[in-house]
Amino acid sequence: MAGSMTQLNNGITLFFSLLVEAMPFLLIGVLFSSVLLLFVDEQKLLAIMPKNVVLAALAGSLIGFMFPVCECGNIPVARRLLMKGAPSAVAIGFLLAAPTVNPVVFWATWIAFRDQPEIVFLRVGFTLIVAVTIALIFSAQDDMRPFLQDNLTRMMGEPESSAAADPEVSPLLKSGTFLMQSPGQLLQLDAPPAQVLAQVAVAPPPLGTRLQMMVDNMVLELRELGAVLVIGSAIAALVQVAVPREIILGLGQGPVTSILAMMALAWVVSICSTVDAFFALSFASTFTSGALLAFLVFGPMIDLKNISLLLTVFKGRAIVYLFALAAQLIFLLTLIMNLYTS
Amino acid sequence: MARRRSRRPQSSRLAQPLDRVALMVMAGLSLALGLLILSGDHATARVRDFSWQDRQVGAEDRAFLITFSRPMDVASVEQNLTADPPLPGKVSWAGRRMAYTLTAPLPYGESFTVSLEGARDRYGANADRPGHFEPFEATFQTRQRAFLYIGTTGDEANRLVLADVARQERTILTPKTLSVLAFEPYPLGDKVLFSASDTSQQDGSLLNQQIYTVTTGITPRPPVDFTRDRPPFWQQVLPPRPPVPSGELSLILDNQNYQNLKFDLSPDGQTIVVQRVNQQDPADFGPWLVRPGESPRPIETEPGGDFLIAPDSQSLLLLQGQGTAIIDLGDDVSRGPRQPLDFLPNYGRVLDMAADGSAAAMVNFNQDDPEKRFTESLFLVTNQGREEELLQVNGAILEAAFDPTQPVLYVLASELIDPADSLEEPILQATDAYVEQPLLLAIALTSGEVSPLLRLPQQQPIHLSVAPDGRALLLDLAGADTGAGAPEAPKIWYLPVVHQATQAASPAAESPAAKSQPAESPAAESPETKGPGAKTSPLESADASPASDPAATSEPAVTPPTLAAPEEFPFSGIQATWLP
Numbered sequence: 001m002a003g004s005m006t007q008l009n010n011g012i013t014l015f016f017s018l019l020v021e022a023m024p025f026l027l028i029g030v031l032f033s034s035v036l037l038l039f040v041d042e043q044k045l046l047a048i049m050p051k052n053v054v055l056a057a058l059a060g061s062l063i064g065f066m067f068p069v070c071e072c073g074n075i076p077v078a079r080r081l082l083m084k085g086a087p088s089a090v091a092i093g094f095l096l097a098a099p100t101v102n103p104v105v106f107w108a109t110w111i112a113f114r115d116q117p118e119i120v121f122l123r124v125g126f127t128l129i130v131a132v133t134i135a136l137i138f139s140a141q142d143d144m145r146p147f148l149q150d151n152l153t154r155m156m157g158e159p160e161s162s163a164a165a166d167p168e169v170s171p172l173l174k175s176g177t178f179l180m181q182s183p184g185q186l187l188q189l190d191a192p193p194a195q196v197l198a199q200v201a202v203a204p205p206p207l208g209t210r211l212q213m214m215v216d217n218m219v220l221e222l223r224e225l226g227a228v229l230v231i232g233s234a235i236a237a238l239v240q241v242a243v244p245r246e247i248i249l250g251l252g253q254g255p256v257t258s259i260l261a262m263m264a265l266a267w268v269v270s271i272c273s274t275v276d277a278f279f280a281l282s283f284a285s286t287f288t289s290g291a292l293l294a295f296l297v298f299g300p301m302i303d304l305k306n307i308s309l310l311l312t313v314f315k316g317r318a319i320v321y322l323f324a325l326a327a328q329l330i331f332l333l334t335l336i337m338n339l340y341t342s
Numbered sequence: 343m344a345r346r347r348s349r350r351p352q353s354s355r356l357a358q359p360l361d362r363v364a365l366m367v368m369a370g371l372s373l374a375l376g377l378l379i380l381s382g383d384h385a386t387a388r389v390r391d392f393s394w395q396d397r398q399v400g401a402e403d404r405a406f407l408i409t410f411s412r413p414m415d416v417a418s419v420e421q422n423l424t425a426d427p428p429l430p431g432k433v434s435w436a437g438r439r440m441a442y443t444l445t446a447p448l449p450y451g452e453s454f455t456v457s458l459e460g461a462r463d464r465y466g467a468n469a470d471r472p473g474h475f476e477p478f479e480a481t482f483q484t485r486q487r488a489f490l491y492i493g494t495t496g497d498e499a500n501r502l503v504l505a506d507v508a509r510q511e512r513t514i515l516t517p518k519t520l521s522v523l524a525f526e527p528y529p530l531g532d533k534v535l536f537s538a539s540d541t542s543q544q545d546g547s548l549l550n551q552q553i554y555t556v557t558t559g560i561t562p563r564p565p566v567d568f569t570r571d572r573p574p575f576w577q578q579v580l581p582p583r584p585p586v587p588s589g590e591l592s593l594i595l596d597n598q599n600y601q602n603l604k605f606d607l608s609p610d611g612q613t614i615v616v617q618r619v620n621q622q623d624p625a626d627f628g629p630w631l632v633r634p635g636e637s638p639r640p641i642e643t644e645p646g647g648d649f650l651i652a653p654d655s656q657s658l659l660l661l662q663g664q665g666t667a668i669i670d671l672g673d674d675v676s677r678g679p680r681q682p683l684d685f686l687p688n689y690g691r692v693l694d695m696a697a698d699g700s701a702a703a704m705v706n707f708n709q710d711d712p713e714k715r716f717t718e719s720l721f722l723v724t725n726q727g728r729e730e731e732l733l734q735v736n737g738a739i740l741e742a743a744f745d746p747t748q749p750v751l752y753v754l755a756s757e758l759i760d761p762a763d764s765l766e767e768p769i770l771q772a773t774d775a776y777v778e779q780p781l782l783l784a785i786a787l788t789s790g791e792v793s794p795l796l797r798l799p800q801q802q803p804i805h806l807s808v809a810p811d812g813r814a815l816l817l818d819l820a821g822a823d824t825g826a827g828a829p830e831a832p833k834i835w836y837l838p839v840v841h842q843a844t845q846a847a848s849p850a851a852e853s854p855a856a857k858s859q860p861a862e863s864p865a866a867e868s869p870e871t872k873g874p875g876a877k878t879s880p881l882e883s884a885d886a887s888p889a890s891d892p893a894a895t896s897e898p899a900v901t902p903p904t905l906a907a908p909e910e911f912p913f914s915g916i917q918a919t920w921l922p
Contacts (some may be wrong), residue, residue, distance in 0.1 A: 315359075325364065325368060
């Protein structure tokens, strides 16, 4: 009885510490995202995308520097990019790299691993390698529609027409009630005024209104992502209480198994990329740099929490490819690191 | 999951280009991974970082860190870690970092080698295979054993001199035109703050002293303080500054409008407090605050007398009226007069404070107690509010200094004695009934035990300085009055300290001799009997005894230390003070 009370106490402590740690980062992310929603024209952003596939994949991976979102926030943006007719290399690169390759995560990792600066740079480097490679593999497919969910493909329309579509066609970011205005153009009824206006307005509203809408959008996104964060923190706390660290340590005794253990941990814990560096830091004492990097690179790409979000965009087959390729590439890179350097 | 998917037959559903490319890449990666795992572990564990690597450590540095490249087998590291000379200490681990905390302060002027061979990483230890470990060896040094004094004879007269004990070198730091009055070394020993009057000027009198710094030519290489923030990245990349030659002078505070009377340098080297008086208006008198990059400004408080900056460098102990006020030296000092943080009414003098700020040695002149009149008491006042009388003398308490490494206080005090009672020949013609006999005492602060170390000749002033590693004292005595003409030049004595705990390990026969001999030595031996040959040897023989004791690991000494044979330096000077 006393033991379970202690466990409950530990769990609550862990839960709140994760939450408190993550909240400021989430707030920054929401602020940036709202600014971008209302003050940056995505069309112009897409127009400057390079045509070369490799460069496009790299550019997509680096968009994160302008959209500092964690893995909870990047899926809607990637979806919007796909629907806007962006090359799949750009969208996949962004999807996989943006949660890691962005200033907030870079800074947080730097704070956590200040005495091992190579972890910070290798995290970014490995993420870029993996994201660009997978983006190139996905660009083998010119027409992504067989791998996207049906409702998404319906909204995109024919590939030719989607490329030449009216630039005012707005992305559909969230589930909700929709109004079909014209073929391929939808209006979400329960969206906040900011997003509705951003979708329908031809001329941008005055600055005061836009600021007001930005605040509204921030509140909305904070509520939405905050809920995800609370659940994520709860899962992380639960896993750490229910699965004692000894079990994970037992999995990861060797240079090979430690990587697998940390990847499994990253997948289960689903911790937000803005704070996972601090989480990983608590394992820095017992795991190799390679295993830590596997956690830090794999966690933000694919985890338990965002598989459900990914299912709103991709069909299962594509998610399996994403998951398997990412896991294998990261395993390969960190294994080389563990076995040959150290 | 990937395997299951890839084992599926290639149906028409998987005919998309992405399916083919993805499955091919996944198969290739699986193959590469399999080969990689079969090839085995080729990594070599190594030491990533040693926090004292090629650094110069001082008495305040008590722990170093070794960071490994991967998690290590703790036992294999602890068993194989060696140091030459041995470093007694304790090991603690935080992940891949090992902290080694020394139990005894290191002797100055030595070089240490730390090496580690045959350690294993944690994976190797579990798999029972020979671990790969890159043998590690690093060296670090302790700071020089050196002291400063103001010369009195020949070329050195009134100039600041740096004496290196190990190399037996002396360097004159200040120019001939400056007559040095007082000085204080900076915490790393790279600079000295001093006050001097310019004898080349018309008004080069003692009252016109200005405050300068001069470089010693020592380039400090302190270990990185891992409790503080790291320096910015660009500072780590930039090459270190070239060493500064000795004798580079810079003026800190001039004497325009104000006379500088006394100064103190804070232990962190960032704050100087100077007692100044307006040349036109003697009522405009009080302490000023001088900080680098700021213009000097007066501290708005009641005028006071003697003062001392506390070890935290944030507060000033200032004699005011009949007691000692503690004044905050924080940032808003200039905002109007401030109330003291605390006031200790009974104590008319603060002699020294322990380096950790936990206790101060203060003098009570016993003005309130008629029975104790004409006596002085030495009190230990702790920051817990405890006040303990350590010593009461009917003469005067001249100086006190905490041992930086042991709970021991060294005291210079004088007792009134009747020369007729003294066993010695009366040195002064006894026109007065009593003379003051100065004594050097050591007080063990844990037990309060007082042990007299030396009876000193009856010449004053006497100055005492405790070495930063606690292994020697410096004592300078005014020269004996020969009766005919000028007095002898002042002498500097080197007194090696033998702590009881360490003495147990050294040959037992030495201890009574060591105790009895020095009690007479400086007084009995007249300076004339010392030949020049005898004067050069003392440094080595004195140096050997404290450095050779390996037993510093035992319990801290509760009994006061004793002195080994004192030695006299072959030069004369005053205010001999160890470099920190």
